[in-house]
Amino acid sequence: MVNWWQGDPILKAMDVATVYPEDYGAVCAAFGAAQAYLEGAEADGFPAHMCGYARNCLGYTARMIELGEIPPEAPMGGMPQPSLLLASGALCDARYKWFQALGRYLDAPLWVLELPHPGVKEGLMEGAGEGNIYFIAQQLREFISFLEKLLGRRMDWGRLDETVDSTMEMNRWWHRANELRRARPCPMHSRDFWSSMPASLYMANDPGETAGLYRQMYDEIKSRVDNKIGALKAPERYRLAFLELPPWHSLDFFNQLAERGWNFVIESWAYHPPRPLDLDRVSDPLERLARYSYHWLTGYYPKANQAEEWWGYFAYPYLEYVRDYQCDGVVLHPLLSCRTATNHLMMVRDRLMKKLKVPSLVIEGDIVDLKLFDPARALSQAEAFEETMDHYKKLRKEAGLGW
Amino acid sequence: MAQDRGMDRAKAIYQDRSQRAGELKAQGKQVIGYLCAYPVLEMMTALDLVPFRILGDMTEPISRADACLPTVVCPFIRSALDLALKDRYQFLDGVVMAHSCDVAEKTAHIWHSYLRPPYFHFIDTPHTTGDSAVKQHKRLLKDFQKTLEQLAGRQLSQERLKEAVKAHNQQRALVRELYGLRKPDPPLISGVESLEVMVSLMSLPVDEGSRLLKQVITEVRQRNSGPPKKPARLLIWGSIIDNSSLIQMIEGLSANLVMDDTCVGSRFYWPDVAATEDPLDGLAHRYLVALKCPRTFRQADPNKASKDYQADLEYRFGYLMEYAKEWRVNGVILQSLRYCDIHGYEVPQVKDYLNSLGLPAIYLEYDYSQAALAPLRTRVQAFLEIIGQGNF
Numbered sequence: 185m186v187n188w189w190q191g192d193p194i195l196k197a198m199d200v201a202t203v204y205p206e207d208y209g210a211v212c213a214a215f216g217a218a219q220a221y222l223e224g225a226e227a228d229g230f231p232a233h234m235c236g237y238a239r240n241c242l243g244y245t246a247r248m249i250e251l252g253e254i255p256p257e258a259p260m261g262g263m264p265q266p267s268l269l270l271a272s273g274a275l276c277d278a279r280y281k282w283f284q285a286l287g288r289y290l291d292a293p294l295w296v297l298e299l300p301h302p303g304v305k306e307g308l309m310e311g312a313g314e315g316n317i318y319f320i321a322q323q324l325r326e327f328i329s330f331l332e333k334l335l336g337r338r339m340d341w342g343r344l345d346e347t348v349d350s351t352m353e354m355n356r357w358w359h360r361a362n363e364l365r366r367a368r369p370c371p372m373h374s375r376d377f378w379s380s381m382p383a384s385l386y387m388a389n390d391p392g393e394t395a396g397l398y399r400q401m402y403d404e405i406k407s408r409v410d411n412k413i414g415a416l417k418a419p420e421r422y423r424l425a426f427l428e429l430p431p432w433h434s435l436d437f438f439n440q441l442a443e444r445g446w447n448f449v450i451e452s453w454a455y456h457p458p459r460p461l462d463l464d465r466v467s468d469p470l471e472r473l474a475r476y477s478y479h480w481l482t483g484y485y486p487k488a489n490q491a492e493e494w495w496g497y498f499a500y501p502y503l504e505y506v507r508d509y510q511c512d513g514v515v516l517h518p519l520l521s522c523r524t525a526t527n528h529l530m531m532v533r534d535r536l537m538k539k540l541k542v543p544s545l546v547i548e549g550d551i552v553d554l555k556l557f558d559p560a561r562a563l564s565q566a567e568a569f570e571e572t573m574d575h576y577k578k579l580r581k582e583a584g585l586g587w
Numbered sequence: 588m589a590q591d592r593g594m595d596r597a598k599a600i601y602q603d604r605s606q607r608a609g610e611l612k613a614q615g616k617q618v619i620g621y622l623c624a625y626p627v628l629e630m631m632t633a634l635d636l637v638p639f640r641i642l643g644d645m646t647e648p649i650s651r652a653d654a655c656l657p658t659v660v661c662p663f664i665r666s667a668l669d670l671a672l673k674d675r676y677q678f679l680d681g682v683v684m685a686h687s688c689d690v691a692e693k694t695a696h697i698w699h700s701y702l703r704p705p706y707f708h709f710i711d712t713p714h715t716t717g718d719s720a721v722k723q724h725k726r727l728l729k730d731f732q733k734t735l736e737q738l739a740g741r742q743l744s745q746e747r748l749k750e751a752v753k754a755h756n757q758q759r760a761l762v763r764e765l766y767g768l769r770k771p772d773p774p775l776i777s778g779v780e781s782l783e784v785m786v787s788l789m790s791l792p793v794d795e796g797s798r799l800l801k802q803v804i805t806e807v808r809q810r811n812s813g814p815p816k817k818p819a820r821l822l823i824w825g826s827i828i829d830n831s832s833l834i835q836m837i838e839g840l841s842a843n844l845v846m847d848d849t850c851v852g853s854r855f856y857w858p859d860v861a862a863t864e865d866p867l868d869g870l871a872h873r874y875l876v877a878l879k880c881p882r883t884f885r886q887a888d889p890n891k892a893s894k895d896y897q898a899d900l901e902y903r904f905g906y907l908m909e910y911a912k913e914w915r916v917n918g919v920i921l922q923s924l925r926y927c928d929i930h931g932y933e934v935p936q937v938k939d940y941l942n943s944l945g946l947p948a949i950y951l952e953y954d955y956s957q958a959a960l961a962p963l964r965t966r967v968q969a970f971l972e973i974i975g976q977g978n979f
């Protein structure tokens with residue numbers, strides 16, 4: 185399960201291969217295979233309003249256990265039976281409750297990593313940040329002791345040190361590549377972002393190799409910027425942000441919007457790597473990891489505090505994104521089955537309008553459940569929203585907001 | 588009736604929760620609202636601040652909250668926020684929230700942003716229960732102490748905190764005593780009355796609440812107008828119930844609700860705070876480890892190389908068996924508010940456990956509205972028939 189670079193480098197350094205069921209949920213959705221698994225989970229008593237990834241995984245696992253093998257219809261070869269479940273308390277409840285519920289089907293041990301989520305003011309209290317970082321590092325140490333027992337081998341600390349460094353190197357290039365998207369026209373569309381970000385977020389590959397890949401991407405995007413090549417075939421008429429999780433089963437929707445000149449230039453905060461952080465002087469790799477993940481979540485807090493914005497992650501960063509990437513509008517995608525990616529959307533819409541005069545379009549849907557997303561209806565709103573974006577562009581100019 | 592003064596008072600407070608808070612404020616007290624079961628009450632009490640539980644109102648349609656909290660989240664929390672946006676919590680001098688669940692955590696920031704209470708503190712309660720998490724929790728409580736001291740304008744001494752621990756433990760003991768009066772058949776007090784008492788306790792300073800409880804306990808022991816005997820003795824488990832209509836619907840059928848595992852009920856009051864040299868140790872442990880809400884991750888043996896599901900269920904839900912035995916329960920209602928992930932994931936697992944005990948259970952999901960209760964009634968009725976026939 186995604187753990188925002190807390191546990192993955194540790195697993196890598198101990199030669200544990202990782203499979204991410206939320207990523208697989210998106211795969212099942214894209215292949216049209218999710219529906220049967222969702223129904224399976226429901227038949228087992230899991231309420232239908234819960235996370236689509238989780239229900240897909242629970243339904244899939246129930247079927248795998250029933251068959252005694254990977255279900256033949258499973259897309260891309262399916263997911264194997266795990267020997268360890270690594271859950272995380274970061275961002276949502278599903279991400280530990282779901283793995284706990286897998287105990288109904290699997291006898292794999294389960295470990296939960298913690299990531300503190302202080303409020304802005306509380307996180308900035310004297311000693312709070314250091315205390316939280318100490319707690320994360322301590323938890324990672326406990327996780328390593330558990331892994332050593334489970335696997336019957338010791339951690340190679342030198343290797344962990346290198347893995348942590350290459351993880352950060354990987355994300356540094358990925359961050360730089362995304363910074364280039366501020367250019368007009370924007371050289372990379374969210375669709376390309378979504379297909380590239382799994383390498384950073386789901387660390388299934390070697391982070392050193394991924395760093396090389398992201399570096400190549402950086403070079404390619406840079407040359408597009410230098411040559412003023414945009415991501416769209418059509419001229420870039422509108423620059424947009426997309427919040428939060430996309431409808432993986434209906435990505436063609438974005439191509440249709442692209443034909444209208446809608447360029448999605450920035451997206452979900454939680455999919456983006458942390459802004460670079462200088463950790464050269466921190467010799468303990470676990471402390472580096474702890475500082476890094478904590479910085480990902482709380483790195484915006486000082487500025488949020490100055491702006492008197494009390495939701496410092498997931499809400500405040502969009503004020504910066506929309507301003508820095510000069511967005512004309514924002515598409516909000518509330519999910520019936522994911523509180524975490526939905527809770528903040530109304531507040532963000534309100535803040536963007538009040539502070540930056542940027543309008544939002546709300547399109548309800550789901551990440552996995554096809555039934556909940558209606559692309560035709562969403563597209564029918566595009567024209568009216570263009571008028572709204574034009575209107576607010578004028579108002580921003582009048583207010584001296586700069587784009 | 589003069590002899591029911593305590594019960595009547597509890598009912599009156601249940602019906603108008605803010606009235607006493609207003610009187611206390613007029614006497615110069617500061618009233619602090621808190622959401623869910625995780626803000627540490629003893630620390631407020633010790634500084635002479637009055638903790639006041641923030642609840643929703645099922646009878647009030649949600650209108651204002653739509654603008655800042657989407658419809659796909661816990662309707663209880665949306666209702667609570669809606670009331671605040673309609674100034675129904677205007678009397679609060681401050682608000683404390685905790686990371687009880689994802690939505691509560693996020694709502695804390697929304698509440699802070701939109702309502703801007705004069706004092707606000709968020710406790711980022713950890714999810715796990717190991718030693719490092721308990722230490723982290725204690726550190727967070729120290730930060731909470733700092734901001735509370737600033738609000739109260741004085742230092743919190745260990746002695747005062749220990750006294751507050753005692754006072755709250757005493758109230759918990761009284762609640763357990765009151766719940767004990769539901770063990771006889773028929774129970775001496777109904778589920779509806781019990782909920783009214785719980786809600787009233789959460790609206791009063793601890794000592795005043797305990798005095799009320801004593802009075803209620805005495806009255807209940809003496810009265811001869813308790814609930815009638817009925818074939819089903821039920822336990823209700825699940826997400827928050829702060830309005831008696833669901834229970835009223837169940838008790839209107841052939842069932843007595845004799846025990847609960849919900850957070851305006853036994854879950855909130857059951858565990859005591861251990862007397863520790865530094866009271867923050869006892870508090871950090873009680874609120875993180877001893878309080879048994881599914882929002883906290885616990886498992887039988889975290890260090891084992893494989894999982895024994897049944898052992899895990901015993902570890903997590905074993906207390907339900909004790910409840911079932913002591914309160915002679917013959918059926919369980921599992922209920923969850925729609926969009927409550929914490930309880931939603933738990934349901935099939937609690938069902939597995941109850942199955943292993945041979946206890947019949949039914950799952951109800953509802954959306955915190957009176958309208959939702961009518962269809963549920965039919966389902967509960969069918970369930971009670973099954974219990975009546977012993978067909979499980």
Ligand code: SF4
Pocket residue numbers: 206235236237238275276277278279429521522523524525551
């Ligand atoms: S953030 Fe949402 S989609 Fe992701 S795991 Fe949690 S509930 Fe599921």
Ligand code: SF4
Pocket residue numbers: 623661663664687688689690691826827882924926927928929930
């Ligand atoms: S009912 Fe569920 S979602 Fe609502 S506050 Fe309680 S745990 Fe959270």
